[in-house]
Amino acid sequence: MKVTMVGTGYVGLVTGTCLSSFGFEVICVDNNKAKIEGLEKGIIPIYEPGLDTLVDSNLKQGRLSFTTDLIGAVKQSEVVFLAVGTPSKQNSEEADLTFLFNAAEEVAKAINHYTVIVIKSTVPVGTCRRIKDFIKKTNPQADFDVTSNPEFLREGSAIEDFMRPDRVVVGAESERSRQVMDGLYKPLSLLETPVVFTTLETSELSKYASNAFLATKICFINQLADLSEKCGANVQHISKIMGLDHRIGKECLHVGPGYGGSCFPKDTMALSFFAKKFGTSVSIVDAVITANKDRKLQMAKKVISACGGSVKNKKIAILGVTFKPETDDIRDAPSLVIIPELQRAGASIHANDPASHEAEKVFSNVTWRPCPYEACAGADAVVIMIEWNQFRSLDFAKLKQIMKTPIMIDLKNIYSVHEVESAGFFYESIGRGKV
Ligand code: UGA
Numbered sequence: 001m002k003v004t005m006v007g008t009g010y011v012g013l014v015t016g017t018c019l020s021s022f023g024f025e026v027i028c029v030d031n032n033k034a035k036i037e038g039l040e041k042g043i044i045p046i047y048e049p050g051l052d053t054l055v056d057s058n059l060k061q062g063r064l065s066f067t068t069d070l071i072g073a074v075k076q077s078e079v080v081f082l083a084v085g086t087p088s089k090q091n092s093e094e095a096d097l098t099f100l101f102n103a104a105e106e107v108a109k110a111i112n113h114y115t116v117i118v119i120k121s122t123v124p125v126g127t128c129r130r131i132k133d134f135i136k137k138t139n140p141q142a143d144f145d146v147t148s149n150p151e152f153l154r155e156g157s158a159i160e161d162f163m164r165p166d167r168v169v170v171g172a173e174s175e176r177s178r179q180v181m182d183g184l185y186k187p188l189s190l191l192e193t194p195v196v197f198t199t200l201e202t203s204e205l206s207k208y209a210s211n212a213f214l215a216t217k218i219c220f221i222n223q224l225a226d227l228s229e230k231c232g233a234n235v236q237h238i239s240k241i242m243g244l245d246h247r248i249g250k251e252c253l254h255v256g257p258g259y260g261g262s263c264f265p266k267d268t269m270a271l272s273f274f275a276k277k278f279g280t281s282v283s284i285v286d287a288v289i290t291a292n293k294d295r296k297l298q299m300a301k302k303v304i305s306a307c308g309g310s311v312k313n314k315k316i317a318i319l320g321v322t323f324k325p326e327t328d329d330i331r332d333a334p335s336l337v338i339i340p341e342l343q344r345a346g347a348s349i350h351a352n353d354p355a356s357h358e359a360e361k362v363f364s365n366v367t368w369r370p371c372p373y374e375a376c377a378g379a380d381a382v383v384i385m386i387e388w389n390q391f392r393s394l395d396f397a398k399l400k401q402i403m404k405t406p407i408m409i410d411l412k413n414i415y416s417v418h419e420v421e422s423a424g425f426f427y428e429s430i431g432r433g434k435v
Helices: 010-021 033-040 051-060 070-075 099-108 127-138 159-165 175-184 186-191 199-230 235-243 265-276 281-305 335-344 357-362 373-375 395-403 417-421
Strands: 002-006 024-030 064-067 080-082 116-117 144-148 168-173 193-200 315-319 348-352 381-384 407-409 426-428
Touching: 002 010, 002 070, 010 024, 010 051, 010 064, 010 159, 024 070, 024 281, 033 064, 051 064, 051 159, 051 395, 064 070, 070 099, 099 116, 099 127, 116 127, 116 159, 116 175, 127 144, 127 199, 127 426, 144 199, 144 315, 168 199, 168 381, 175 186, 175 193, 193 199, 199 265, 199 281, 265 281, 281 381, 281 407, 281 426, 315 373, 335 348, 348 373, 373 395, 417 426
Parallel strands: 002 024, 002 080, 024 064, 080 116, 116 144, 168 193, 315 348, 315 381, 381 407, 407 426
Antiparallel strands: 144 168
């Protein structure tokens, strides 16, 4: 089966590459010429562990190719994925579908045989049906079906998530398109991966429902952490106890400075927005959005309080600025709120992150250091913001020697209270009350 992937952003590139390693011939299309030229040489524009090797091997085996020629690619494919960005509109919670409709228009004009159009981009309910009507209008002769196939990939572990998914969701209307999609995901049948076939609308909503629910779990446990701090309980034990209940599950119960990234913040806002448009409310999700925004500010206050109530003229070392480990992505990262808050309060920030190149473009007023110890040299306090592996076994004796004051604020609870305190640090972490 020949597949075209329109859009070589995060989702398109990972999905296209993984499908080619399933044995399909995949043509990845993008209108960014420089990006395509780079990809043809194996230059990967995003940071995703393992992706470079996979692209390289599939390129060499001739199953994966890159082009700017959308029409040529569509004409020879049975399946065409649309995996273009659907960012939030500027100053709005609504998803911007401009890229998607532009791509659909081009694809519509190129269809010359039965083609299954797969909407991979995260889109508000009703969009697949709108795309179907739009393609019909643009090219009344076109023989096609539109299916919805949301992605559930996490940055940093996207390849594993694609190769070993918990489930695949397909919204399809005709038996013919269902069979094509079934064939596409046949390689996962050995793993007995559930492939759930449903309607277009259910498939679209299932993506938002999943992300919003996971975001709710994170906010819930973060609020429980605040309560634990006040009443002397240990939130890490609470997470473990809750997670052992199969009805709850252990994922997304790790406390932290609030969720970030390109998905949870955008998708919770979009869900809230289109629920209102349908005349209903998802007030739980609205509360989550507010709680997560507040959390980031609250974390800045926590740092200031651990520093004795003021960070004026103090040097604060920040370890981890991306929105999570194993990515260079800083979209909606907690650091985007916490660092400016500390700076406003008079702190000078020295930071280290194993993938700081994107962050360095945003924070020109931060002193970037190549390793955690250099960031901590002479610091009044160190804040662990993101749980990169590199920060998990710091040499406390060395840190104590090089820091001005041994204060550690661990927003990801990567250390035990005992080990840090016994090393002579004042240690503040999340939800491990000391009553
Ligand atoms: C998320 C979903 O997990 C994927 O299933 C989905 O496909 C993707 O969005 C998407 O819509 O494209 P991602 O944003 O890459 O994936 O990252 P996650 O690992 O889910 O983390 C999101 C945020 O939640 C991060 O800021 C992370 O630090 C935070 N988080 C996650 C917690 O604070 N606690 C946790 O227990 C888990």
